[in-house]
Amino acid sequence: MTLDPVLSHIDANIESAVERLLRLLRIPSISTDSAYRDECRAAADWLVEDLKEIGFVDAARRDTPGHPMVTGTMGEGARHLLFYGHYDVQPADPLELWDSPPFEPALEDTPAGKVIRGRGASDDKGQLMTFLEACRAWVAVHGALPARVSILFEGEEESGSPSLVPFLRAHADELRADLALICDTGLFDRDTPAITTMLRGLVGEEVIITGPDRDLHSGAYGGPAANPIKVLSRIIASLHDEDGRVTLPGFYDGVPEISDEMRAQWEGLGFDAEGFLGAVGLSRPAGEADRGPLEMLWARPTCEVNGIAGGYAGAGFKTVLPSKASAKISFRLVGRQDPLAIRDAFRARVREMLPEDCKVEFHEHGAAPASVMATDDPAFETARQALSAEWPRPAAFVGAGGSIPIAGYFKTELGMDSMLIGFGNDDDLIHSPNEKYDLRSFHKGIRSWARVLAALSEKG
Structure with missing residues (x-):
């Protein structure tokens, strides 16, 4: 035919x-x-x-x-x-x-x-x-x-x-x-x-940290009382090193390098990284310092903070230490990364950095390779x-x-x-x-x- x-x-x-x-x-x-x-x-x-x-x-x-x-x-x-x-x-x-x-x-x-x-x-x-x-x-x-x-x-x-x-x-x-x-x-x-x-695969995690049993006046308790937002901020900051790599143990297990042939194909596409970022008001690539934008988008795993909540965020100012703070975090996966192992590694990191006076709960939002x-x-x-x-x-x-x-x-x-x-x-x-x-x-x-x-x- x-x-x-x-x-x-x-x-x-x-x-x-x-x-x-x-x-x-x-x-x-x-x-x-x-x-x-x-x-x-x-x-x-x-x-x-x-x-x-x-x-x-x-x-x-x-x-x-x-x-x-x-x-x-x-x-x-x-x-x-x-x-x-x-x-x-x-x-x-x-x-x-x-x-x-x-x-x-x-x-x-x-x-x-x-x-x-x-x-x-x-x-x-x-x-x-x-x-x-x-x-x-x-x-x-x-x-x-x-x-x-x-x-x-x-x-x-x-x-x-x-x-x-x-x-x-x-x-x-x-x-x-x-x-x-x-x-x-x-x-x-x-x-x-x-x-x-x-x-890319996906792991979604919501983490909620609880410190005091109520919101506290920052003048009366600031200093000696645990602040869940500070705790959560330290944990989030620990997830990446200064070169943009994710620091969870075993995170890069199963991440392959792209072939020379694939890299040549992608370079031949003439991707305009400056225009790509400029269209959304940015100018400099973030992420892993030794990787190009297309490779980061298509062939590298990521850890991103999708939302943070805690304390008073309304109009004006309210000097409180919050009882709770939460964050929603997603991991994009490549290759043979194990989504369940990455979830476990993230939860272990949170627990090891959690002060004695604080509690944590996790809510999962999907895990696919x-x-x-x-x-x-x-x-x-x-x-x-x-x-x-x-x-x-x-x-x-x-x-x-x-x-x-x-x-x-x-x-x-x-x-x-x-x-x-x-x-x-x-x-x-x-x-x-x-x-x-x-x-x-x-x-x-x-x-x-x-x-x-x-x-x-x-x-x-």
């Missing part, structure tokens, strides 16, 4: 593809609000019918205790691919900040080109539909897909995915494939496609070359500073790696008013998936 007529079909039918996306965007499938339960079901049903129209004859809505999953399988071939996307969207509030109604999507001219404006345009309906439109083109031209493809669409990604892991476990034999494809990511820049191969994809699988380089053929600049293997839990679940529950390819831009305003998806991203995204499917099927 040849690729060129598939690409020509995509180009000739892009208006119909956009209209299908607009129809899906009109469904307000807000998973976080129970008032939209029926709309989430309607979006799932819409996708089932669209999959059947393409040729996924077994496409079905799979009900869960929450919002439905959508599944389907089609095609034959040596390589079995599982494609994941989510059809649920974030709430549109505050509505008054939208320039047009969020669920009345439309094409819009902007100085940077045409965009598809509406909630879910980029996260994740537009991205999801790039893959479906690529499948539609393959079937329209050749009557079949070039590989065996299974579909898994989720309706709870924006609300914590409570039904996802139970569903993966219950249907593991059905869903397990050679490789998962995930479209919930973006381009490195407007001309450079990316395959995300590293996702990093995901590192096996890029030695030839499929990754094959896909990189296929993407490079579509875009002005060569595709790169990149990391992600945040976490995408589904990639970890596919590894832990189904034993398979994920290839994360998306076509969003940094200015798509996902989760914000006036969300958009560039028409160029949608069009070239469809063509990109058509190329990736062809390339992966050829390599078997």
Whole structure:
């Protein structure tokens, strides 16, 4: 099966593809609000019918205790691919900040080109539909897909995915494939496609230190009485050395160095560190003194203080010694770092620095390891070359500073790696008013998936 007529079909039918996306965007499938339960079901049903129209004859809505999953399988071939996307969207509030109604999507001219404006345009309906439109083109031209493809669409990604892991476990034999494809990511820049191969893990901890049994007058007790804010401040200050390294014992166990090839790829991206920081009012990189900004963002672990509370913070001044002080601290993890070991090391540090008169309590807020994809699988380089053929600049293997839990679940529950390819831009305003998806991203995204499917099927 040849690729060129598939690409020509995509180009000739892009208006119909956009209209299908607009129809899906009109469904307000807000998973976080129970008032939209029926709309989430309607979006799932819409996708089932669209999959059947393409040729996924077994496409079905799979009900869960929450919002439905959508599944389907089609095609034959040596390589079995599982494609994941989510059809649920974030709430549109505050509505008054939208320039047009969020669920009345439309094409819009902007100085940077045409965009598809509406909630879910980029996260994740537009991205999801790039893959479906690529499948539609393959079937329209050749009557079949070039590989065996299974579909898994989720309706709870924006609300914590409570039904996802139970569903993966219950249907593991059905869903397990050679490789998962995930479209919930973006381009490195407007001309450079990316395959995300590293996702940082996360440990969240809230620590509360209690000293006196009530707030105290600082004139009457200041000096002899333990001050929980001072105690907490010393503990937080001890977490990093003067070079920005985390000081917890064993923290860097399992942290790999990036390969020379990966480092060369990242250097070739021309990342503008000055512009990156300047856009948020900063000028000098913080963090580990001997690491570059991209490496710190994608391949190095961090310890960050996300919030501190204690004492009087209202208007005016109140001279008290607080009874309690608290902080929320997150650790981003890479490589094979053990999230539970890091949690234990943090708690041990707090306890060893705690004065006799103070007590501590901890509240955990999640613990997930990093995901590192096996890029030695030839499929990754094959896909990189296929993407490079579509875009002005060569595709790169990149990391992600945040976490995408589904990639970890596919590894832990189904034993398979994920290839994360998306076509969003940094200015798509996902989760914000006036969300958009560039028409160029949608069009070239469809063509990109058509190329990736062809390339992966050829390599078997």
